[in-house]
Amino acid sequence: MKITDFSRTNSIINQYMSEMRDKDYQHNRLLFRNNIMRIGELEAYEISKTLSYEEREVRTPLGTAMVSVPADKVVLATIFRAGLPFHSGFLNIFDHAGNAFVSAYREYTDRSHTDVSIHVEYLATPDIDGKTLIIADPMLATGGSMELAYKALLTKGTPKNVHVACVIAAPEGIDHIRKTFPDDRTTIWCAAIDPGLNEHKYIVPGFGDAGDLCYGEKI
Numbered sequence: 001m002k003i004t005d006f007s008r009t010n011s012i013i014n015q016y017m018s019e020m021r022d023k024d025y026q027h028n029r030l031l032f033r034n035n036i037m038r039i040g041e042l043e044a045y046e047i048s049k050t051l052s053y054e055e056r057e058v059r060t061p062l063g064t065a066m067v068s069v070p071a072d073k074v075v076l077a078t079i080f081r082a083g084l085p086f087h088s089g090f091l092n093i094f095d096h097a098g099n100a101f102v103s104a105y106r107e108y109t110d111r112s113h114t115d116v117s118i119h120v121e122y123l124a125t126p127d128i129d130g131k132t133l134i135i136a137d138p139m140l141a142t143g144g145s146m147e148l149a150y151k152a153l154l155t156k157g158t159p160k161n162v163h164v165a166c167v168i169a170a171p172e173g174i175d176h177i178r179k180t181f182p183d184d185r186t187t188i189w190c191a192a193i194d195p196g197l198n199e200h201k202y203i204v205p206g207f208g209d210a211g212d213l214c215y216g217e218k219i
């Protein structure tokens with residue numbers, strides 16, 4: 001399994017991350033969602049370099065040009081809620097892609113909020129058989145949501161390869177993907193790998209609850 005962590009390279013992504021992590025700056029939901037979207041666009045661009053390409057003849061008003069275009073069929077999957085602005089960023093780049101949506105939400109099962117169970121209730125997807133599947137979700141914490149979303153999608157075909165795209169990953173989540181995804185066909189892309197999870201299974205330092213920062217608190 002390959003992992004690309006963009007924080008290891010100096011790029012504008014690190015500026016967006018500093019704004020999203022800053023507890024005084026991150027409360028502007030419009031800016032927060034916009035930064036998630038921009039990181040989605042930049043990750044999508046990097047993923048585009050890994051696709052297979054084919055030559056296509058294009059007629060211009062003045063002649064013909066040979067252009068190398070992606071041959072792979074891409075499906076962009078995301079997980080509600082926090083995945084939505086991230087997915088928008090990917091779709092800005094892969095505008096011809098198919099789109100899949102999964103609802104997976106974490107719920108505490110005990111009073112001390114240390115045990116988390118994950119529920120999948122909704123799946124809308126095109127056929128993913130033989131396609132390049134990108135699952136975009138900004139937070140890879142325990143990895144449970146990503147695994148269940150992937151398993152739900154697998155009921156609709158077997159992808160050629162899988163890109164797990166996130167903004168912040170925890171080592172626990174990466175280990176979980178390593179155990180549950182096909183090793184030779186999976187790549188993880190993230191803007192940072194943080195040290196770990198707290199007792200409530202939040203990424204530390206992370207940036208808090210990504211869904212709430214995008215859309216407000218839920219009851």
Ligand SMILES: O=P(O)(O)OC[C@H]1O[C@H](OP(=O)(O)OP(=O)(O)O)[C@H](O)[C@@H]1O
Nearest residue numbers: 081082105106139141142143144145211
């Ligand atoms: O790796 P995990 O431990 O499964 O955690 C990651 C999940 O947590 C967040 O969703 P959450 O369930 O908080 O829902 P929300 O996006 O609606 O806030 C995030 O968007 C991921 O889907």
Ligand SMILES: O=c1cc[nH]c(=O)[nH]1
Nearest residue numbers: 141202203208209210
């Ligand atoms: O740190 C975390 C972990 C899961 N989901 C979030 O939104 N944040």
Ligand SMILES: [Mg+2]
Nearest residue numbers: 080081104105
């Ligand atoms: Mg979620």
